[in-house]
Amino acid sequence: MNKIMISAMAVALFLMAGCSSEPEVPNTHGVYMLLDTSGTYTEELKKAQLIINYTLAKMNPGDTFAVARVDTGSFSEKDIITKVTFDDRPSMANRQKLKFRDDIDRFVKTVKPAAYTDITGGMLQAIEFLNEAGVGRKTVLIFSDLKEELKKGYVRDIPLQVGGFDIVALNVTKLRSDNIDPREYLDRLSMWQSKVEAGEGTWRVINDMERLESVIID
């Protein structure tokens, strides 16, 4: 009799959990960060390191985090510096975070400037990675001046499918030419915004790192 009751309760719980009209969205957060390593922008990587550490501190068990470099051809798994899906147990997740930080520290020390900047390739890689990770909320952080320079022969005129993605451009520095003609800077931002919004994603620019918290916690 008791077994029947327990079974009935288990079935009822299972049905309650499963009888939702919409498929359940996981409560996890996936963050993919692109680091521009082209030219003089490598000097900004110290800032990127702080952002990565900050992001690591705010992430929860079950979340996914990956950091990839943007170089000549960024649509490649080889460009992923390090990636992790944090363990369900908080203590284990903390250990993974420390290891992740060490990996980034090592990369920042040994990084060499890239000749070209394939941001679109990196974005495509980020989209693929986060879709595959099956996370509930997807954020792509682009740590770059957003000046894309492609090597001859690379085709990147591809529409981005970023529905459900938050694309956040961080530390978009002004180039010397931007100072001469600010329209270049504004056009660059506008171009990326329209590209992301055309793909049904949301676009934000954060140059003041104080406001980064809203991106990670929201």
Added chain:
Amino acid sequence: MSFSDVYMLWSDSPAISAVIWSVIIMLLTYLAREPMHKMFEAFAGGAKQAFQQAADALQGSSQKLADRNREVLVAAGMEASERLIEREFSRIDTIVHRDLAEYPTLHRKISDVVTKIDEDYKSSSEAPPEAPGWGKAIDAVANIQANKNDPMVGQVLQSIHGSMEKSHHHVLEEYRKSSRARHMLLKKMRPFWRRMDGDLKLVNEKVTGLLERSAVIDQQMDEYEKIVAKTDGAVRTLSSSSLTQFFIAGFVLAIAVGGAAINFNLIARPMQEMVGGSGMLMGFKTANIAALVIILVEVAMGLFLMESLRITRLFPVIGSMRDEMRVKMIWITFSILLILASVEAGLAYMREILSQDDAALRASLIEGGSAVAASSQRWITTAAQMGMGFILPFALVFVAIPLESFIQSSRTVLGMVGVGLLRGLSFLMSMFASGSHYAGAALISIYDLIIFLPLWIETMVKGRSNRESGSGKKGFSPFNSDAVKEV
């Protein structure tokens, strides 16, 4: 054809058209007056009847609910009163078993003391000193006819006097000795008197205690009789008591919910180490649900424990169990509670370790430090958390008492609220019934007001024809019509 075309059908002038249309409408309305009045009357009458029936039904339901509420209240009052009387009898039983069981011994002690005192009293009674036997002889000697100046006689008398003095002293000494002995006996009696006094006081105290208890029982029996008789006073007292219980129990339950929330916060985070931190169940974190389940299980065990101890009576099955089974249940529920409390203490400790770990990680990642220096006072918070984790499950056990009061009083309180709502609705329905009645009358009046002109003409015509015929029939009064009166 548009509205303006229809409107301007009779004339190009809007004013003339308006007049023509008004006349047409007035005429048509006048012609339809009788059926329209009937329709208004029918609607008003129907609505009034429907609302009145609804009001009556609600009134009936409210009365039934009030009766049922009264029954529930009386039953609850009887049960509570029976429990109190039962408890008083139990106390009397304890007193009788504890104190009056020794009464035969006490009685024997008092009898012994009384016998002893009686014997001593008899022994101490004063014996009159024996009169000397040779008094008469002395008297005879004293009456001898001889010369008083005879020295021989003087010597004899002197000798007799000396003997008399000696004898007197001896007798007095004897008397004093016997008096001293009697006094000693009386002195010995004093502790017996005191002992008897103490014993009698003891008996008095016990009998007084019993009398007080019996007075309490008398008072409670009076109340019980009033409840059984369902007197209005008793029902009022029970209602007031029920409301008080409801609010007090609700307040204590709110405090208990606060305690449970603190308990939840203590164990929810470390639960992530056991069941994972990212899993979701029905839209909630699995770890949170697991923590909540632990707390609810503790509350359930507390309920069973209180029930097994017969402090509460929420589950008659447990209350009516055999004593052996009940004791077993007490031990089982207590053991489960103890285990859960220990688990919670462990989780509280884990929480402290995790928060230290988090702080160290945060310092390492954001603030650039290697680790947070462990404070020497950290053990205080750790111990406090562990203590709370251990004590709160046991504190939650006592939720059963206010919960029982809350459930029992909520029956009557909800009943009272239900009666109030039903009476309010009934009043509203009565208002609607009256409103329908007057709305019908008002509609008829308004209708007649619109066609006042044809009605006036009709009255004039009827008046003239009446005058001509001399019948003297009463003419139509548009705003005081019989139809209106009927409605």
